[in-house]
Amino acid sequence: MAAIATVMVVITTMHFAPLVSALNVNYYENTCPHVDSIVATSVHHATMNDKTVPAALLRMHFHDCFIRGCDASVLLESEGENKAEKDGPPNISLHAFYVIDNAKKALEEVCPGVVSCADILALAARDAVTLSGGPTWDVPKGRKDGRISKATETRQLPAPTFNISQLQQTFSQRSLSLEDLVALSGGHTLGFAHCSSFENRIHKFSPKQDIDPSLNPSFASSLRSICPFDNKVRNAGTSLDSSATLFDNAYYKLLLQGKSIFSSDQALLTHPTTKALVSKFACSPQEFERAFVKSMIKMSSITDGGQEIRHDCRFVR
Structure with a gap:
């Protein structure tokens, strides 16, 4: 997606299959019915202060889904000797992580431990498009958050030099x-x-x-x-x-x-x-x-890698 940094990409044999049946647009209907509006509010407030936020969120979601599926691994911080995805060469220019943090904080206040960071990012990407004058759609939900994030795996992202x-x-x-x-x-x-x-x-x-x-x-x-x-x-x-x-x-x-x-x-x-x-x-x-x-919807339904609901989108539970 937008402004992907130039890197040499190693084509791997890893295959990702969209697991559409695992997701449901009404997934939080009983457990957190206002999830869509809470995330939309966070995106709207951020965009009012910074017009680059929508592009950043859309690109962030794309970069997340292309590595281990849409599991919010792109949000994790590097810890100890492990360098996380967000510190990989193609992701150095990613920004607006605070928008996801703010949405997560708001959701934890009304339905703690329920909504995954991966779902928040998928919703935020949709809202980014809509706020920019694009279409809206019902986002299937039910993703889980992954526990693994490696900068080396960002070499799998498509580069701007690709044929x-x-x-x-x-x-x-x-x-x-x-x-x-x-x-x-x-x-x-x-x-x-x-x-x-x-x-x-x-x-x-x-x-x-x-x-x-x-x-x-x-x-x-x-x-x-x-x-x-x-x-x-x-x-x-x-x-x-x-x-x-x-x-x-x-x-x-x-x-x-x-x-x-x-x-x-x-x-x-x-x-x-x-x-x-x-x-x-x-x-x-x-x-x-x-x-x-x-x-x-097809891309955001690649859900291979998630296992948990993080309390803090930047760290595994």
Whole structure:
């Protein structure tokens, strides 16, 4: 999802299967009936103070689900000799963890020991999209929190330098299709990319070309002005699309114009199936939203690794 840091990714043989039947939209109906509104309030308050919160929460949920399933392992702190996921290279720029902490604190006051941090994160990601002008949906609940979080496993996350074959393999290992890949990539409609995540496209692209020829020339020039060669400006970068705080289909329109940010975005135009989906979503925001909701529910239902309900989202019970 948004602004994933560039890392070398080791493709593993681990396979994740969505366990949709284990989840239920009414899971807390009797034990914590106001869970949705409590989480939504936390996300809303944070967003009023910081417009980058929605993109951060959406990306956080994606990064959580791609490692050991949606078990809130991305929220755990490093302890002792164990370096946790949030301290792995692709996750260093993750932020807004406090939003989940605040929601958890509020929930513990009304229904202690009931709602998992993994469910809070899934709900917060939905609320982030809705608050940004995107669709809403009923989030299946009942996830458990995992006890294992390892920075080394973040190498399994799809990198912004991936080609279509690497993307397809990474997604298929999690039972996610090419349509899921294109729909979830639309999450790049929100957020910010650091120069390190796309400098491969604007400097020394190949032995013969300095700039990726698939980039619109004027757009490439603007990126090079923001991120000059050997850039030393801390946190320099650019928005992922022209409306970085609004959930819309501008990402796909810009992609077709040669104005994508990551190599992994451009890769969607190198396969006939994914290219057709990009065109469809660019033409119809309704089709994009429908596909995005379907894929988000599918991805967030990968629940392999959870075992408990944490009292503090940052530490195992």
